[in-house]
Amino acid sequence: MARHAGVSTATVSRVLSGRGQVSPEMRRRVRRTAEELGYQVNSIARALRNSRTDTVGMVVPSITNPFFTSLVESVEHALGREGKELFLCDAQSDPEVEARRLASLVARSVDGIIVSPSHGTASGAAVQETADRLPLVQLDRFVGGTDTDWVGVDDIAAMRQVIDHLYAGGARSASFVGSRLTNSSTEQRLAGFRRRAGERGMTVREEWILLDDYTVEWGEAAVARLAGLDTLPDAIVCADDLIALGVTRACRAHGIDVPGRVQVTGFDNIEFARLSEPALTTVDQPRDRIAAEAVRLLAAAAESAAGGAPRDPCAHIALVPSLVIRDSTRSAEGTS
Amino acid sequence: MARHAGVSTATVSRVLSGRGQVSPEMRRRVRRTAEELGYQVNSIARALRNSRTDTVGMVVPSITNPFFTSLVESVEHALGREGKELFLCDAQSDPEVEARRLASLVARSVDGIIVSPSHGTASGAAVQETADRLPLVQLDRFVGGTDTDWVGVDDIAAMRQVIDHLYAGGARSASFVGSRLTNSSTEQRLAGFRRRAGERGMTVREEWILLDDYTVEWGEAAVARLAGLDTLPDAIVCADDLIALGVTRACRAHGIDVPGRVQVTGFDNIEFARLSEPALTTVDQPRDRIAAEAVRLLAAAAESAAGGAPRDPCAHIALVPSLVIRDSTRSAEGTS
DNA sequence: ATGAAAGCGCTAACAT
C-alpha cells in the first residue's frame, strides 16, 4: 500500500489514523490509493500496537430471553454514539461457559466488559478476576461479594409497586413464581415481595413460593402445582415475563380466570407481554437508561485506567422502574 | 512470563499453544508459572501472527427478532463444537449499518462470516465485497446477484404445504401479509403463495396482498385494513410469526374468529407462536440443521482458502421445512 | 512535512 502510493508506511498510518501532520496533497494521494486497492487498516495489528480495540464485550445469560436481547439493543445504540462496537457473547446460563467467554474477551483486549452474570455466586470468581483486569460493569443482575460497578433496577421498590397494585385490586394472598435463588434478580424480587406482602398483611404460604427457571414452561408447570393444592392464592407474582406468560396460559388451560379468579404480574415488559391473553401487567425496565449509564461508567473507568489513576470507587446505580398496568390484574375500582 | 519460568518465549508458546515437542517437566513448570501469574496468551498478537482468530462473525438484520436469536443460538452451538467463538453484530435492519459491521469483521480478521442480509438488493455490494475477501455464507435470506454459499429453507415448498393445509381446511380465498419486497424471504414466500394458491384455484385479490414490515404492529395494522374492505378472505398467510401474532391479536380485537371465520398461518415457529391465543399454525425452520450446514460450508471454504486453492463453486442448500399444525387453522375434518 | 526504524506479543523456522 505504502509502495503503491509512493510514500512511507508512517505517512499512510498518519493519514488513515488521522493523527499527526500530513500535507493535503499527500493526504489525498494516500486516500485515493487506499480506495483503489480496497485497502483497510488491519485492526488486529492496530490493536496490538495501541492495546485498544474500540470494542466492548457483553455477556448475557441467555440470548433467547427477549429481555436480554432488548437490553443488548439498547447497549448497542449507546455504544454506537461513542464509535464503539459490541462483541456479544451468550453464556448459555452456564457459569463455566460464561467464564470462558469472559476470559476470551480479556484475551481479545476489549476496552471494557458489560456482563449480566448468570449465577449469583458461581459467577463470582470469573467476574471478579475479569474486573481486576478491565473496566467492567454488571448489568441487571449482579454477583454478591464482587467489587464492580453495577446498573440495574431497584427490585425492592418494583415489588412494592406490584404488591400495592395487587392489594388495591383486592388481593389478600399471593404466590411467587421465580427461578431458583441462584441469581440476584430472583433473590431481590422475592425479598421485596415478602417484605411488602408482609407489611400489607397478605397471606403468603410457603408452598406458594415456587422456584425453578426463567422459562414459559416453568410458569405452566407452576400453575399445575398450585392448582393441585387445596387453596389458590388471589395473585401470582412472577419474577419475569416469560414465567408470567406460562402462568397465564396455564391458567386458561386449567379454567382459572385471569384476572377474575387470580391476578397475575410479570417483570421486564418484554414485547410479548402486551400480546398475551390477557395482556400482562408488568414492571417496565428502563433499558435505554440502564444501557446509557453502563456505557458512561465504562467510559469513565477506561479513562481513569488510562490515566494510571487508581480505580474509582464503585458505583451501584439502581433505577426505579415503573408499573405497566394491563389486563392481567384488577384495577382499584374492581375491588370487592 | 518466560523469564519467571526461566525458559524461552518459544517454549512458553509451544506449551500454551500445544504445538511442538516439550518435555513433561518443562510443560509443568510453564503451566504452573502461568497459573501463578494469571497469565493469558494475548490473542491479538496470536491473531496477528497466525492470521487466524478462531472467531466467526455473524450479522443478523435484527437481534430482537426471536427467529434470528434462536438461529444465533444454533450457530453458537455448532461453532462451539469446533472450538470457535461467535462475534455477533446487529445490522438494525439497515444496509449501511450492515456494511459497516461487515467491514469491521473483515478488519478484525474473523475466519469467516455468516450473514442474513437485511436487504435483497441494497445489501449486495457489501456482501459481495466481503465474500471476495473471506469465507462467507448467507443464512436464511440471501441477496440476488451475489456469488456466495447460502443455506436456508425452501420457501416455495413451505408455501405449498401451507396453502394445501389451508385448502384442506376449507379456505378458497387467501390474503398474504408480509414485509416490503426488499428481502428474499418475503419475495420467495409471496411467490410460493401466489403459485400454489393459483394452482389450487384460490381467490387472491390484489388488495389482500399487504406488505410492510416484520413486526407485530404491522400484523395488527394489516387486519385493520382487511377489515375495512368489503370482503374478508378465508385465510391470512403471514410471512413470519411476528406478523401472524399481530394478525391473530387484531382479529380478536375486531371480533373476527380464528380459525372459525379466518384461518391464520405464520412462518418460523418462534417460541411465542405456540403461546398466542389461538396457538399458531406455522412453518418450522430446521435451525440446528441450517446452522450446522453453514458452519460446515464455512470450514470447507476456510480450508480450501488456506490451501491456496481457487474458491469452490458455491453451494445453495435449501432445506424443506415442516408445517406445525396448531389452533389457528382448521384441520381437514372441519371442512364444510 | 516526511521517512527510517523500533517494538507491541506471538509463532515458526532454524540452530543448537
Add this chain to the structure above:
DNA sequence: ATGTTAGCGCTTTCAT
C-alpha cells in the same frame, strides 16, 4: 528438547 531470531502490520519516536 530447547533457545535464538525474524517478522506479522501497525504506530510512534527520532531524524531529517
